[in-house]
Amino acid sequence: MTRKGTGSSDEGHDVDTSPPVSDRVETTTCYMCACRCGIKVHLKDGRIRYIEGNRDHPVNRGVLCAKGAAGIMQHYAPARLTRPLKRVGERGACEFREIEWAEALATAEEWLGRIRASDPKRLAFFTGRDQSQALTGWWASQFGTPNYAAHGGFCSVNMAAAGVYTIGGSFWEFGEPDWEHTRYFMLFGCAEDHASNPLKIELGKLKQRGVKFVSINPVRTGYSAIADEWLGDARDATEWRDTHFRVRGPAVDGLRAAFLDNWIETDPELYDASIDRFPEQPVAGTSVVQCVRGASETGRSDVATLTRSLLNLARSRLRIATAYFVLDDELRASLIDAAERNVRIEILLPGPHADKRFVQLAAEGEYERLMEHGITIWNFQPTMLHAKVMTVDGALANVGSANLNPRSVTWDEEVNVVAIDHDLAQLLDAQFDDDLERSVRIEPGRWQRRAAWHRVAERAIAPVKRLF
Ligand code: SF4
Secondary structure (H helix, E strand, O other), X not given: OEEEOOOOOOOOOEEEOOOOOOOEEEEEEOOOOOOOOEEEEEEEOOEEEEEEEOOOOOOOOOOOOHHHHOHHHHHHOOOOOOOOEEEOOOOOOOOEEEOOHHHHHHHHHHHHHHHHHHOHHHOOEEEOOOOOHHHHHHHHHXXXXXXXXXXXXXXHHHHHHHHHHHHOXXXXXXXXXXXXXXOEEEEEOOOOOOOHHHHHHHHHHHHHOOOEEEEEOXXXXXXXXXXXXXXXXXXXXXXXXXXXXXXXXXXXXXXXXHHHHHHHHHOHHHOOOOOOOOOOOOOOOOOEEEEEEOOHHHOOOHHHXXXXXXXXXXXXXXXXXXXXXXXXXXXXXHHHHHXXXXXXXXXXXXXXXXXXXXXXXXHXXXXXXXXXXXXXXXXXXXXXXOOOEEEEOXXXXXXXXXXXXXXXXXXXXXXXXXXXXHHHHHHHHHHHHHHHHOEEEOOHHHHHOOOHHHHHHXXXXXXXXXXX
């Protein structure tokens, strides 16, 4: 076998392990977010095959984020607008037809002409990001309207002015922190799409130097995930209870497969097995790990099989923490069967901070029947419980994006990781115990005495719960 690129040879076969990915490379700018990284776009037979960061570009210096790489998807999305659309139905009815550019421009000319002939000041003209503000003003003054504005006046220039007046400096397009001498870095409310790659590059260096990094942000961003001051431990209602995992080793290939499964649905050409490569994933530990993905297009996913198998295989204990708990007949029967086999079942669900009350009502409609079979149910009190963790017999852990509801296990695109790993299961069980300390157990006697309106609401939601 001859491996081109490595020089090693074997009789009989020719395998080119480094085939050229393209026959042309164009240098341009990524517009997938406001960061504007430099990119090199590889084309083969005139079609985009691959996007890489441009190492010579001052903004990103070769770094490309996942969104940037997904630029191919945007380019070839079937939903991409390629021609002007004209509304043909009532406003709001979403009825349009494609028209030619000549017709679109003639329509604009006719409308603008009418305004200009009567009173040009009736036109308010605004241009969005990356348009020349000078041209905006020039065009508006030629038209005869003083009512014009551009992106800078709404966003970036204000941001820069606020920075100068408050902390004495600005950021992003208008300036940079003193990365080199920074000893303590505080990031207030930064959107992920502004200065994204440059910020991440420098944050990486700060972390390597041991600089303390604090992220203060009303939304959950990746920046907070690497902060030294982590304020997300479900201490109050603003901090959701979640569990995050890092997966290493061959199981990563399973996660990639799940990603590719979706990626290829967008356009089969987006993955070319003759070109696209993923790095090897050496074995990283001793856990036996399987990655299981849901697939909405088949209508019956492997996640459904996994969930039912685990419920049926449990011998001594099942612990389930899930954000959304809605049972179909099969899931309910599996849980009750397990309880009748003397499996101790504890279910931890969101309490007063459930983010979807109607889903919670669907869950509550099941409490009575489950508790009759000795299943214990707990409601987490401090905040929304969003973790999806199941442990089986203290030896197996099932974690991922799937909740215990028909939607998750059957229809949605989900991916779970199952690990036969005693230590991991013990760790998750210990966390489960901690969570129970902050939860209220549903007492069967008290639950039976719940208000009549509550029962009515549970019954009202039942006919549609299969949609949750
Ligand atoms: S941060 Fe990512 S999406 Fe934004 S411009 Fe750069 S590569 Fe594109």
